[in-house]
Amino acid sequence: MAVAKKWAVGWWCALAVAGMMSTPAAAAPEDDTLAKLAQLRNLPATSAAADVQQGRKELDNAWRWLGNNKAAALPVLRRELAAELKKAQPNQYLLLELGHFLRVQGTAADRALSLQALLALDPVGIVPQTQQDQLFRFVHASAADRDPRLFKLMDQVFLRGHVTVFLPQHGYTVDETSVCIYLYGQYGALAERHLAGLLHDPQAVHRALELLMWVGSPDSVPAVAALLNTADADTFARATTFLLRAGGPAGREALGNFDARGLQGKAREFYLQTRQQLASMNFDTLVHQLEEAPGGDGNQPPRRLDAAAAQAALAALEQNYGSYADVQPAEIATSALPAAQLIDGLIRVRERSLLRISGEALTDIDTTNTLINTLRFRGD
Known part of the structure; x- marks a missing residue:
């Protein structure tokens, strides 16, 4: 009994000693984390360049x-x-x-x-x-x-x-x-609707139009076409560019129906330049332009991919975050997949590309957008 009691006392003492030794060790990571947070709390709220750099x-x-x-x-x-x-x-x-x-x-x-x-x-x-x-x-x-x-x-x-x-x-x-x-x-279509709602804000309209060129669709054509009557040449140029780049046939029609007799100065000059492009806004001409894009081959007509090959090309683009290194965009445009299905797939590719922050990514996104707009003219 004495031996058992002595063992029990020794066991509890050992636990107590272990507890005293382990508590600081267990608390150390939390204390260190809190110390780091304390440093962050104490950073000066100043915009002075030297303080910002040190912070x-x-x-x-x-x-x-x-x-x-x-x-x-x-x-x-x-x-x-x-x-x-x-x-x-x-x-x-x-x-x-x-x-x-x-x-x-x-x-x-x-x-x-x-x-x-x-x-x-x-x-x-x-x-x-x-x-x-x-x-x-x-x-x-x-x-x-x-x-x-x-x-x-x-x-x-x-x-x-x-x-x-x-x-x-x-x-x-x-x-x-x-x-x-x-x-x-x-944000896709959600951003497009939000940006369209900013078109009547004079402090935001220029940037909103610039973004719609990259993320917009024919859904925004009515709102953008309404800006063609603006007296501001910069707004007019951006609105016209959107209609050409992302508006599809609806954008072409809006520009074709626009009464330009009231235009003056830079706005009129810009309109006359873009007016010449309207006649070439058709599927065949746009496909030829795609052949000159990154990944294209302007020396020979694009192959016509069957549905399976087109789906494989879209899958490769999505897997590679929108890189056209091994994909010819003109071949996607002329493939056997329905245009609507191709556009849906390319919008997913564009969203994937936006995860790559680089100049090369923007070039690929521009190619994707050109391909999407081209497909809107395909007529199927």
């Missing part, structure tokens, strides 16, 4: 540490972000960094909390002023969910703003319009 360096260091300790950090980040969102004035840097981290490093279940953080950002606050690149990446990652509540932030910061994004890995700067293409383009 971004500290934020990047925090990201690397969190990424290297993701398993231990994620539960703490979820808890702290949820608590931050309940505050009357949440820390904007924490919303940006924790929300973005959960979006790209967390699980699918973290997306709702991540989106809450993004929606809670002040569109005119310190983050859009100083962390535009990171905010673009956060919105780009979240746009795939197509939540229309993001349009308010996107309109204020990107569509009405002047945001460019430098990609150091490519040595390439994404210009203001292209930044918006990557964001709004992922």
Whole structure:
């Protein structure tokens, strides 16, 4: 009995010692995570260039540490972000960094909390002023969910703003319009309807028309054609370009029926140049132009792909994020698949392409859009 009692006392003592030794070790990852968050909280809310650069360096260091300790950090980040969102004035840097981290490093279940953080950002606050690149990446990652509540932030910061994004890995700067293409383009028809609703806003109409050239369809022809009577030459040029590039036969008809007698100056000059293109806006001519596009072969007529081969070409495009490296666009245009089915597939390809942020991706998206508009003239 004495031996048993002595063993029991020793066992409990061992547990107590182990507990005292293990508690700090278990708490260490959480303490380290909280220490990183404290650094983020203490970043100065200033737009001074030197402070912004130093702040971004500290934020990047925090990201690397969190990424290297993701398993231990994620539960703490979820808890702290949820608590931050309940505050009357949440820390904007924490919303940006924790929300973005959960979006790209967390699980699918973290997306709702991540989106809450993004929606809670002040569109005119310190983050859009100083962390535009990171905010673009956060919105780009979240746009795939197509939540229309993001349009308010996107309109204020990107569509009405002047945001460019430098990609150091490519040595390439994404210009203001292209930044918006990557964001709004992922919304598809939902973005088209939203942008069409901005056409009567003089502060947004130019950018909205530029985006509709990339993500629009004949559905927007009536709203855009109504702008042809504008006195602003820049608006007229953009509206005309949309009708030619994305309007299909309906866009051609709208331009053909337009009474241009009231045009003056640059608008009239632009109209006379584009008027000459109307006669060549037909399927055969547009297919010939596709033969000159990347992936095309202007030296010989395109092969006519059967339905199976056309589906395989679309699948290859989607798998390769819209790259035409091994696909001739003219062969898709003349393939045996119905035009409507091809257009649906190409819209999916375009959405896939928007996940690639590079100059090459925009070239491929332009080819896809040209192919879509060409197919609208096929007549089947």
